[in-house]
Amino acid sequence: MGDLSEKCALVTGAANGIGLAVAQGLSAQGVRVLLADIDEARGQAEARNLPNALFQKGDMASREDCRALVARAEKEWGRLDILVNNAGLQHVSPIEEFPEDRWEHLIRVMLIGPFLLTRYALPLMYARKWGRILNISSLHGLVASPYKSAYISAKHGLMGLTKTAALEGADKGVTVNAVCPSYVRTPLVEKQIADQARVHGLSEAEVVEKIMLAPAAVKRLLEPSEVAAYVTFLCSEAAGGITGSAQVMDCGWTAR
Structure with missing residues (x-):
């Protein structure tokens, strides 16, 4: 796939789950990684x-924190080659009951934050005529499900940002892609199981079987390491012709 050992990366939401697996995967390839998360102790x-x-503590809902993260990478390494926008959260509620502040906060973390980080990172990538931006979207960046209006709106918006940034960066050596997994075995998904059980009036086992895995051809949760391996490939020279895309790894969810 090519040598990534001289590259420098910023990964958000990197204290656990997909973000941590991505940081580990890139580090294993020799990439210098700045992990960002609101969980300072774990990070x-x-x-x-x-x-x-x-590690640097960062809240992706904060413009100042987003700017400071890119500035830290530039201060430490004089460059930023790879940006992985992964930080996310979930809230499950019918629209008519969805807390308005909570809705806005999810949009800030999962759409405005990636825009700001992309805005601040692109000049560093353009200067070196090379860059990789990976937006960790979701199956729900392509399709919808009930009771997740903020998350789904943010992820659909992230797809638009991905395509626009890809078009702008193509002639400057920067590729921008979204990775769209189905349910991944992370703390975020584990919490969703309990929330979905409450909203749907089902047991947690029934949520996994009847809601999360029912539409999938492959009846299992993805592992964070699987998503991380795909992200690492998309950062490589071998993936230099892939940009503006939704890379779907959904266990056959959307094949129907």
Whole structure:
């Protein structure tokens, strides 16, 4: 896939789940990684376990924190080659009951935050005529489900940002793609199981069987390491012709 050992990356939501797996996968390829998360204790601990890794606390809902993260990468390494917008959260509620502040917060974290980080990172990538931006979207960036209006709106918006940034960056050596997995075994999904059980009046086992896995051809949750492996490939030279795309890894969810 080519040598990534001289590259520098910023990964958000990197204290656990997909973000941590991505940070680990890139680090294994020799990439210097700045992990960002609101969970400072866990993030610091995970960064200490990786070679050439740093941690900085960051809230993707904060413009100042987004700017500071890119500035930290530039200060430490003088460059930023890879940006992985992964930080996310979920809230399950009917629209008529959805807390308005909560709705806005999800949009800030999962759409406005990636826009800001992309805005601040692109000049560094353009200067070197090389860059990779990976937006961790979701199956729900392509299709909808009930009771997740904020998450689905943010992820659909992220698809638009992905395509626009890809068109703008193509002649400057920057590719921008979205990875769209189905349900992944993460703390976010584990919490969703309980929330979905409450909203639908089902047991947690029934939520997994009847809601999460029912439309899938492959009846299992994805593992964070599987998503991380795909992200690492998309950062490589071998993926240089892939941009503006929704890379679907959904266990056959959308094949029907």
